[in-house]
Amino acid sequence: MFKTKKSKPVTELRSQQYLLCRDQSIPVTIIRSRRRRRKLTLQVGPAGAVLRAPFATPNADVDAMLSRNRDWIYERQQLLLEQRGTAPRYETGECHDYLGQPLTLQVCSGGGRAHVVLGDDTLLVSGDLADAKHVARVLQQWYLRQAQQLFAQRLRFWSGRLPWVADVPELRLRRMRSRWGSCSADGRICLNTHLIKADLSCIDYVIVHELCHLQEFNHSARFYALMTEAMPEWQKYKVELEAIGARLVRE
Numbered sequence: 531m532f533k534t535k536k537s538k539p540v541t542e543l544r545s546q547q548y549l550l551c552r553d554q555s556i557p558v559t560i561i562r563s564r565r566r567r568r569k570l571t572l573q574v575g576p577a578g579a580v581l582r583a584p585f586a587t588p589n590a591d592v593d594a595m596l597s598r599n600r601d602w603i604y605e606r607q608q609l610l611l612e613q614r615g616t617a618p619r620y621e622t623g624e625c626h627d628y629l630g631q632p633l634t635l636q637v638c639s640g641g642g643r644a645h646v647v648l649g650d651d652t653l654l655v656s657g658d659l660a661d662a663k664h665v666a667r668v669l670q671q672w673y674l675r676q677a678q679q680l681f682a683q684r685l686r687f688w689s690g691r692l693p694w695v696a697d698v699p700e701l702r703l704r705r706m707r708s709r710w711g712s713c714s715a716d717g718r719i720c721l722n723t724h725l726i727k728a729d730l731s732c733i734d735y736v737i738v739h740e741l742c743h744l745q746e747f748n749h750s751a752r753f754y755a756l757m758t759e760a761m762p763e764w765q766k767y768k769v770e771l772e773a774i775g776a777r778l779v780r781e
Contacts, residue, residue, distance in 0.1 A: 551604035630729030735767035
């Protein structure tokens with residue numbers, strides 16, 4: 531299926547450690563990436579924290595980043611645990627995810643057309659907002675626009691990499707609660723709009739999964755062998771998505 535290729539240099543390294551925060555030991559995943567040029571970023575979810583850093587970042591810099599943000603990590607995780615499983619109220623201070631990063635919602639009612647501004651760690655919804663339902667609608671429309679653009683880009687990317695994909699399949703988007711994607715018998719791919727809230731690696735995993743169905747329209751051993759050839763670490767991303775899935779589709 532695949533031509534023999536020269537081994538590529540490692541582009542990402544993952545490790546895990548635990549950070550003692552008050553009376554809890556919080557798991558922290560450290561992701562060092564050659565694609566990340568400069569700064570360190572920290573994300574917190576109900577299951578723990580993720581620190582992303584340039585590949586050559588010294589351990590001392592990683593430890594200093596975690597130490598400076600120890601209290602914030604604890605408080606953020608507690609907030610997310612309280613919100614987990616509850617319907618969002620679309621008010622300032624609430625947590626909403628985008629591309630794997632929990633962001634703090636800021637609602638600012640005023641004049642002008644309602645719109646969304648993405649900050650480093652915030653989602654600002656501002657403009658002429660009637661009520662929480664209006665905020666929800668504006669935010670969901672913004673998610674949809676981001677998903678349409680990014681999913682189409684990633685589908686083109688992976689279609690060009692997988693030798694059994696002759697043409698880029700037709701893409702449709704839907705908000706779903708029980709599945710992340712599907713592939714129809716005639717080759718159309720449907721992706722869950724909520725997937726835009728997950729990390730890019732998880733988005734790619736779902737896209738590769740559906741593209742593998744173009745070759746193996748089942749979940750046989752041949753299908754999973756194809757998945758492993760296309761994305762050797764797909765099981766890791768599957769586990770990550772399962773861990774956060776309930777939170778991402780609660781809206």
